[in-house]
Amino acid sequence: MDTRFTLHFIAEKEGQLLREALTEWRISKRALTAIKFDGGLLTVNDVERNVRHPLHVGDRVEVKFPPEEKSEGLAVEHGELAITFEDEAILVLNKPAHQSTIPSREHPTLSVANLVCGHFQKQGLASTAHIVTRLDRDTSGLLCIAKHAHIHHLTGLAQRNGEISRQYEAIVHGHVAQDIQSIIAPIGRKETSIIEREVREDGQFAHTDVTVLRHFYLHDEPMTHIQLKLHTGRTHQIRVHMAYVGHPLVGDALYGGSRNHINRQALHCVSLKMLHPLTGECLHFTSDLNEDMQQLLNDSLA
Known part of the structure; x- marks a missing residue:
């Protein structure tokens, strides 16, 4: 066949x-x-x-199109994927926390990309994993994968045209004063780190909208539950921008957050909107907060 x-x-x-x-x-x-x-x-x-x-x-x-071959460093692995949507063009997953999107030297196995290659192999697809909307290892929620290089090309065009919209929810330290604000500040790599990013004049343009959902206290510590919309997709963008305005994400030790209440940054992609790359149909996917973040919010009400 x-x-x-x-x-x-x-x-x-x-x-x-x-x-x-x-x-x-x-x-x-x-x-x-x-x-x-x-x-x-x-x-x-x-x-x-x-x-x-x-x-x-x-x-x-x-x-x-010719059959695709995966890169040599991407091992085919089989495991559980939380599939929200799938057709011949795209795959939308609900990624758990503590799982890498792509393999790295520190975490070479069981990444989303590895498992997607195994999923495609079972389907008999001559394809590899093309990540459209990537999430940090400890960020949970919705991410999109193109099932072919041409689909990845189309979704890349859509992203550059602002036609793919993502919303996140996060829990940050302190009470954010402004109910609605836009953070427009360029982001670049910190000179003393290969991982850490920072706001810097020579960085890439980055734009995040922030909406306050609720102020609360957890064990007398002020926190804020916020919603965020990304207009650009810079590495660590939400984490860097919120630390920049003095409200690092709870659990985000890299950018000044405390891990006393949660063992990862409290960040979840709750909504993904896009036009289908082939049909033009408007697609909207949603995802409930992970249990660890929901527990933080529940504890604040206790």
Whole structure:
């Protein structure tokens, strides 16, 4: 059985070259190169054609992408995935805390990417894990994975156009004074660390919206339950921005938070909105807070 990822289109412009039509259908130059040299196929009305072929209105165009190979450092592993949504194009997962999105030297196994490769293998997909919305190891909640390089290309375009929206909830130290605020401050890597980030003038533009949900006390310590919307996706963005305004995330030891109440940063992706990369359908996924964060909120009411 041919497991290559395949898309179908109908020509709408008389005399248009196949190359021009493929560009309008958002097939990248990189994908066309891979199709030509790595085992893909372009057909018009079931006949193989090259990109210089002129189309007629109503022609049926089939694009077969070559099989994908995972990187050598990505081991195929099998394990449990909390799947929120899946179709032929994307996979949306509810990631637990303490699980890496991709393998690292410190945590080489059982990452989301490793398990997704195992999931794809069971399905017989000639594909690898393409992370669309990445989460830090200790951040829980929704993340999206593209099931093919072309889908990853489309979701990348969507992200650059602001068409993928993520909302988070967090618990931070102190009582945040402003009910609604926007933090616009550039983020770059701290010169003394390969992991830590900081707000710095030469950093990349970063924009986070913050809304206060509730002020409370936990064992006489002031805390705030907040909702956050990301407009950019910089590494550690929420953690850096909240520490920058004097309210580090509870449990975030790297950026000044205390682990007296929770053993990871209290951060969860609760909402993911996007247009389906193939159908254009509006998709909206939600996720309840993890038990450890919910317990913090419950303890504050006790």
